[in-house]
Amino acid sequence: MLISASVALRSRSTRLALRPLLTSSGTIRKFSSKLSSLPRNSSIVSPLDTTSNTASRRLSPLISHLSPLASITTSSRVNMPPLPKPSLDEYDAIVIGGGSGAMGMSRRAAQYGAKVVVIEEDGRLGGTCVNVGCVPKKLMWHAADLADALRETPEYGFGDAEGKPINAEPKFQWRYFAEKRDAYVRRLNGIYDRNLEKDKVEYLSGHAKILGPNEVEVSLRGDDGKFDAGTHTIKGKKIVIATGGRPTKPSEEQVPGAHLGIDSDGFFALREQPKRVAVVGAGYIAVELAGVFNTLGTETHLLIRHDTFLRNFDPIIAETLQDYMSKTGLNVHQKTNIKKVEGKEGGPLTLHLDTGKTLEVDTLLWAIGRRPNTDNLGLESAGVKTDDKGNIAVDDYQNTNVPSIHALGDVAGKALLTPVAIAAGRRLSNRLYGGPQFANDRLDYNNIPTVVFSHPTSGTVGLTEPEAKEKFGEENIKIYTSRFTSMYFGMLEHKQPTAYKLVCAGKEEKVVGVHIIGLGSDEIMQGVGIAVKMGATKADFDNTVAIHPTSAEELVTMR
Known part of the structure; x- marks a missing residue:
């Protein structure tokens, strides 16, 4: 039996499922050995194991609500390959890109009866989120969270009479987990393939280049990954650009030796856990990946240009998290930049810092930002405008300055989040193909909730305290805060912090x-x-x- 990384000891359903395996004197080692000895037809089912009838029954209510994962089937048939060539000369919509936004838009349009083709050059569907973003990142977070839980189990009775571990903690097997994680991602790629097939959306694997307002040239991808399997020119009443973005690194002129570092994509290519790592960046990607490394036992250094990370988040999150992560072993180097990198591919590396110090690491990870994928798209052929960062300029309705061309998701530079791209894509299709009732359908970019999968996690929606005071005036803002310890950590020696803040405006608060x-x-x-x-x-x-006893109840009891 394969147990998903999302199965954590803190999960109530997992505890209930595993209860028969645990005895009052059981240890983590015994627990692990019993799991590994279970036959594949064991009655315990992974929540993500869709090959079992039990899992299918449990998942069916959830799956119907998940657009990217909709129509998961228990079929073992081979994934449908992309088409060898376009079947039409003209489509209602040509969608360039195969990520979350493209899938949301193309499938919704096809459900309205539009003839749609999706062109993706990466060779697999799902985009950043599925392949090198939120999905594998969340699985890595689950693994790290489970490592924390394993360290806490002795104080919950799974140790000796003094609450100490009886045996050494299990060692995290990075390569094993990475291969299992990637197999799960490949399964999702296949689900995307089948979803397009089900909705009668054509899928071409190749590079798209815009020739004009209604014309695209497709260079098909061969088995060797080169775009030399034939070139076709197709027309589209609408062209939708949803090509996403990619991580950036400093140039060699900016930081000599910068190429010796990896980016967030390279993080998911690692097959061995580095003993020492430096993560450069102060945004959520840097903080999340540094948190995974640190929690799994890697000596981790986070290099930031200013005093704090997550500076776009409310101070209660940034300050609380930075203080806690520093206390749990993360080495935060404030006001620190890398001047030069020396070493060899794969490490070890010597980082020369602008503080005058050097830092020896095995892996350097750049997480300093992302840029839109607009290279070689032919935007200039159609006169599509971009902003000073290269993002395609769009209005509130995902319209570019060219009436027949639209853009959405990360390539448009607005709220770089998967659910945002999906929502924008669906609303665009509603407006274009859904009838007059959707004539003004557009995505509201205000009050979008988001989460940082840090250790501990943090979430935010709406205005930060500084933003609210600037917008409404300090005299019109009232702040409610609460800091406490979650009951889960109440009995533990090692306690994670919890902090909540409500930002209220006006007399009605x-x-x-x-x-x-x-x-x-x-x-x-x-x-x-x-x-x-x-x-x-x-x-x-x-x-x-x-709801008592919960941490969430603090949201409705703050005074």
Whole structure:
């Protein structure tokens, strides 16, 4: 039996499922050995094991709500390959890109009856999120979170009489997990393939180049990965650009030896766990990956240009998280930049810092930002405008300056989040093909909830305290905060912090921002996002009956 990385000891359903395996004197080692000895037809089912009838029954209500994962089947048939050539000379929509936004737009358009073709040059569908982003990142986070849980189990009774470990902690097998993680990602690639087939969306694997407002040249991808398997010119009443973005690195002129470092894509190519790593960056990607390394036992250094990381988040999140991560072994180098990198591919590396010091590491990871994928798209042939960062300029309706061409997702530079791209794509299709009732359908980019999968997790929606004071005036803002210890950590020697903040505006105290950090913040934030989106006031929060005992109840009991 293969147990998904999403199965964690903190999960109630997992504890119930595994209860028969645990005895009052059981140890982690015995627990692990019993798991490994189970036959493949064991009654314990991974939540992501869709090859079992039990899993299918459990998953079916959830799957119907997940666009990218919709139509998961128990079929073992081979994934459908892309078409060898276009079947039509003209389509209602040519969608360039095969990520979340492209899938959301193309499938919704096809469901309305439009003739749609998707062109993806990477050789696999899913884009950044599925292949080198949120999905494998979340699995790595689960592994790190489980490592924390394993360290905590002795104090929950799975140790000796003094609450100490009986045996050494299990060693994390990076290569094994990476291969299993990648197999899961490949399965998702196949699900995307089948979803396009089900909705009658054509899929071409190749490079697309815009020749004009309604014309695209496709250079098909061969088995060797080169775009030399034939060239075709197709027409589209609409062209939708959803090519996403990619990580950036400093140039060799900026930082000699910068090429010796990897980026976030390279993180998922690692097959051995580095003993020492330096992560450069202060955004959520840098913080998340540094957190994974640190929690799994790698000596981790985070190099940031300013005093704090996550500077675009509310101070209660940035300050609480940085203080805690520093106390748990993460080495945060403030106001530090790399001047030069020396070493060899694969390490070890010597980093020469502008502080005058050097740092010896095995792996250097750049997480300093992302750039849109617009190279060689032929935007100039159609006169499509971009901004000073290279993002395709769009209005609130995903329109470019060319009436027949639209852009969405990361390539448009607005809120670089997977659900945002999906929502924007669906709304564009609603407006183009869904009838007059959708004539003004567009995505509202305000109050988008988001989560940082740090250790602990943190979530945010709406305005930060500084933003709210600037928008409404400091005298019109009231702040409610609470800091406490989650019950999970109440009995433990090692305690994670929890901190909540409500940002309220005006006499009615409308909640214009919620910022939380602590165990469970990632799951709590979705419901909070609904409340803020609907315009809830502090009184609405206060009038909601608390769920006890939970951390989330603090949101409705703050005074």
